[in-house]
Amino acid sequence: MKAIALTQYLPIENPESLLDVQLDKPAPQGRDLLVEIKAIGVNPVDVKVRAPKETIEKAPRVLGWDAAGVVQAVGPEVSRFKVGDRVFYAGDITRPGSNSEFQLVDERIVGNMPQSLSFEQAAALPLTTxxxxxxxxxxxxxxxxxxxxxxxxxxxxxxxxxxxxxxxxxxxxxxxxxxxxxxxxxxxxxxxxxxxxxxxxxxxxxxxxxxxxxxxxxxxxxxxxxxxxxxxxxxxxxxxxxxxxxxxxxxxxxxxxxxxxxxxxxxxxxxEFMFTRSMFQTADMQQQGNLLDQVARLIDQQVVVTTVNQVLSPINAANLRQAHATLEGGRAIGKIVLKDF
Ligand SMILES: NC(=O)c1ccc[n+]([C@@H]2O[C@H](COP(=O)([O-])OP(=O)(O)OC[C@H]3O[C@@H](n4cnc5c(N)ncnc54)[C@H](OP(=O)(O)O)[C@@H]3O)[C@@H](O)[C@H]2O)c1
CATH class of the missing domain: 3.40.50.720 (NAD(P)-binding Rossmann-like Domain)
Incomplete structure (x- = not known):
């Protein structure tokens, strides 16, 4: 599968700071969904995790914690979703991120996408929501x-x-x-x-x-x-x-x-740290899936609107470097989203 990853932590102006790579597609176990990603949101946490340092990764590291996509396969213990469902989620900071064609995510922190939104409109929302x-x-x-x-x-x-x-x-x-x-x-x-x-x-x-x-x-x-x-x-x-x-x-x-x-x-x-529940696998992790479902309903009822302000396409290293550079400037308005691999 296509992915954008790093092995070195470099300034964003360096073309090696984020690279287009090919990785093996993962297989879902337990309560994981395998999601085919259609759009990703970009957040300051991506920039903070990517911040320049000496560490070298042995294997390519995929960042990104905001996605909208379609469930392609489910683990044996999954009960909330089925293949074909449209979902949106932020994911888990301790696991590979959403900057890849396919991603595993625990169903408890996933919401059903608002029916009235496109993938790029939905990908703007999960982490910040x-x-x-x-x-x-x-x-x-x-x-x-x-x-x-x-x-x-x-x-x-x-x-x-x-x-x-x-x-x-x-x-x-x-x-x-x-x-x-x-x-x-x-x-x-x-x-x-x-x-x-x-x-x-x-x-x-x-x-x-x-x-x-x-x-x-x-x-x-x-x-x-x-x-x-x-x-x-x-x-x-x-x-x-x-x-x-x-x-x-x-x-x-x-x-x-x-x-x-x-x-x-x-x-x-x-x-408030939105990764607390997934990081510590708290007993109430499901609350994040529930609140995403609740906000999806508020969007479909036109109470709340998406916060997307800029869409870049396709999802590749060059566009992702551009989005990181904008966020590093500290003056983003609303959300930057990338769509389509
Ligand atoms: N704890 C968590 O779970 C969690 C979750 C999400 C985000 N975060 C953190 O929260 C921060 C904000 O995230 P975000 O996604 O909202 O960032 P963002 O979209 O990059 O925020 C950009 C906005 O920050 C404003 N800004 C710039 N300097 C400021 C200052 N000194 N004081 C107040 N506002 C300032 C700018 O407003 P003007 O253009 O009007 O100056 C701009 O609109 C980041 O540090 C992020 O890592 C934490």
Whole structure:
């Protein structure tokens, strides 16, 4: 089968950083599906895993953790899917990724693709949707039911609103939970994007966030979701969060965070890492398949829209290097997807 892989960890400008290769097609065991991949999403995690270092791989390593495709074969213990089903999933960081014509994935972390979407529209969604859903409804404990009145709606500051995760988090927060959403964006085009997705207020993440919130009428916010540069934004999040509020971040910090800033407010801090369930094979792994099914229904009901913003074709090393380079620039709006091998 065709695949895109690396053996060395090189700067993305180097044509050897991602290579077109031929690999053996794997066979499904246990609860695995063998999926024929039609489109892949590209995420910052791909860039972080590929970051230059001395290590040399003995065998080609396939990255990529976002896919949409068709089930081609199933393992003997599979019960949720059958051959021919259209599926979308992020996969498992400890296993070979989705940048290949065929991939094995545990059925518990797979969703049925929205019927109204093409493969490339669907491939934009899984990793960021799982992250945003888990962050909002499982880590921050936002109620998934909208409030009775708009006046009683709780508020959330989403830092990094126009990126892949922000683009779906804004929609889930506004359209599912009925929150008042203040998203951050630093450019006219990213501000336009977050407003179109439903953010009612926009502030600039390179400015003073608590001061800008006050200007927009918010003394504080019930929730803060940090989707970029935790080191920079944690102190502002601690200043902006309401007494008994909650902060969630999805991005690693490089210096210690001062959680004592939260003590007087009895405010909470929590991580979201969307690979936790598959990495530790938690008893509730199936929740990821379930939430993807739920979001697929929301898409088919036109409550939520896909976040794809750029499609490259075909799926090959040259196009994937281009997508990685764009993400490394840190200014992506929505999602970049590659389609068709
Ligand atoms: N823990 C997890 O499970 C998990 C899951 C997914 C992603 N992540 C991590 O979350 C981060 C975001 O992922 P993503 O897919 O949303 O990335 P992305 O699509 O590359 O995000 C790009 C956006 O980031 C904004 N941005 C740039 N610098 C910023 C800053 N200093 N503060 C706030 N926003 C800034 C930009 O907005 P402007 O153009 O308006 O400046 C741009 O729209 C990455 O580090 C990724 O690895 C973690």
């Amino acid at each position: 799982i992250t945003a859903w888990e962050a909002l409804f499982e880590r921050l404990h936002v109620s998934p039911t909208p409030p009775a009145t708009t006046a009683s709606a709780k508020s959330i500051l989403i830092i990094g609103g126009a990126g892949g995760v922000g683009s779906i988090a804004i929609q889930l927060a506004v359209k599912v939970a009925g929150l008042k959403v203040i998203a951050t964006a630093s450019r006219p085009e990213s501000e336009k994007w977050v407003r179109e997705l439903g953010a009612q207020h926009v502030v600039n993440h390179f400015g003073d966030l608590p001061a800008q919130l006050k200007q927009q009428g918010f003394d504080n916010v019930d929730y803060v979701l940090i989707l970029n540069d935790t080191d920079r934004h944690f102190p502002a999040a601690a200043a902006a969060v309401a007494p008994q509020g909650m902060i969630c971040t999805i991005v690693e910090n490089s210096a210690p965070l001062d959680v004592s800033l939260l003590k007087a407010k009895s405010a909470g801090f929590i991580w």
